[in-house]
Amino acid sequence: MLLSKRNALKLAAAGFSYIALTAGMALADTKIDFYYPVQVGGPVTKVVDGYVQKFMEANPGITVAPIYAGNYNDTTTKALTAAKAGTPPAVAVLLATDVYTLIDEDVIDPIDDFIKTDEDKAWLAGFMPAYLKSAQTEDHLWSVPFQRSTAVMYYNKQAFKDAGLDPEKYPTTWDEMVAAGKAVTAKDAAGQVTRWGVGIAGNVGSAQWLFGALVAQNGGTLVNEAGTETYLTDPKVVEALQYWVDLSTKDAIHPPGIFEWGTAPADFLAGRVAMIWHTTGNLANIRKNATFDFGIAPFPGHPTPASVLGGGNLYIFKDASDEEKAAAYKFIQFLTSDEILADWAVQTGYVAPRDGSWETETMKKYVAESPQALVALKQIPASVPEFSTHENARATKILNDALAAALTGNKTAEAALAEGQDQIDRILKPYR
Structure with a gap:
């Protein structure tokens, strides 16, 4: 396939510089921009701000700057504009269906190239296959499920x-x-x-x-x-x-x-x-x-x-520095931990895309109070990916x-x- 060859050459030319990053790489004083699709203000931004604060407390060398960029379309446009201007966000929540556009624009890195350790592999294996599928093309995983829905x-x-x-x-x-x-x-x-x-x-x-x-x-x-x-x-x-x-x-x-x-x-x-x-x-x-x-x-x-499946995934942008990408990957793993995704589901109604999230005490309590939430979970195997093309x-x-x-x-x-x-x-x- 023409695109596969083209992107393979681009990735090879890039040399996978970030592959050399090790788990112990110093990330002191690393600042990353995090684009999130919502208007400024409101309860959702407060929840996201809370997650960011919790992450920074656990990772004092990393500063995360949330940028609330409007709806999904606005956020994608702003992220692409920033990337083309040489000032991309390190990480952004964009639609899962944006994957082909982002690949064609050559602005994102494959997520699977950050998967190095057994711990990384176990984390990745915890996602529901249906949600991973929409992020996979050209023999790569390009994003990580976050605020997903049916x-x-x-x-x-x-x-x-x-x-x-x-x-x-x-x-x-x-x-x-x-x-x-x-x-x-x-x-x-x-x-x-x-x-x-x-x-x-x-x-x-x-x-x-x-x-x-x-x-x-x-x-x-x-x-x-x-x-x-x-x-x-x-x-x-x-x-x-x-x-x-x-x-x-x-x-x-x-x-x-x-x-x-x-x-x-x-x-x-x-x-x-x-x-x-x-x-x-x-x-x-x-x-x-x-x-x-x-x-x-x-x-x-x-x-x-x-x-039908829907919602947004987390993407890492190609022209961020190696340190910023390493910090972004760490932040993504935090946001997609079982506990955070369970809390996010309770706060918003989105479907937690990890099986482990549904085994947390947070989720068990939520389901007991709102058994309707199980409808979306049970429907996932019978759901298809959203319409998405180049x-x-x-x-x-x-x-x-x-x-x-x-x-x-x-x-x-x-x-x-x-x-x-x-x-x-x-x-x-x-x-x-």
Whole structure:
């Protein structure tokens, strides 16, 4: 493969200078920038600041400077800009799907080249294989799972009960979701819908994620493992999009047009939508604010249930100094320890991507208080990686535009996906 050879030559030319780093290398007075995708302020930054402080107390020779750079897209843009300017962060949390872009831009180092000792190998072996898989390509592991998630279905048990449904029985197939959606959709005396049955976010940045789950449920796939080919015209992919469109136009249980990711939790909490597809990373928010009994369910299937993995990984940047990279690797191991990831899961609702985290007392207590958290864990083996290709930003926008065209009725599902496939083929041709 052309890219594999190209990157192999680049890595060879670099000489793997950091391989010479030993466990005992002095890291005194080493400062590293840590880019994290969140707006300044708020509870998440306080949690991250706490982890940074704890790490620095245990490693007095290292100073970590958290830089809260906005959302994921903002953070990736800022990290790439800094790298091109010769002032890269040593470490950053970026989307797992950014891996091909970061490789193509030649700004990150493979994580596996830092794995030297038996202790390193044991740490790496502790991650769930499903989350490692999305970071592996071109015979390297390029990032480390951190704030990972799956998409789950939140459903209003009270709405189910009011509609005569068993609130403990969630839909497990597409047909069952339609039937439940029709039962819980409510209208006022004038015939206006006051509560929709289900909402699947279709706005740019979210549509491709949830659509990946729909396609997997239908036995299809959106992209190959190398990120060089997409399959938007596959009948199973087209059928999945048609099902999504039909939820609104045929079944009348889904808000018309684009259902927004950002407002979906508020719509659910306000009782405007009885079922939403969203990230498990919203569990803490919904637990705190729900005024009704709610459930979390794995996604349905057609016929096989499936979900999609998501979230951010930790990357080490290539042009940081050897000392900075060594410090970054040490910081990554700290952030992805069983205890920290367990605490992070409790604080945020993200899925701890290490089996050992689920055996900690912190996690055991959390699961006892919030057994819904186990839904995401149990769903991981049936989850597929998120859509990711070379030139990922461009390809993802094309896919999102195709989905929007179909959801808004501007094009048929088949025509929208065919046009999107043609555009993506032109973009990915040089990478094949």
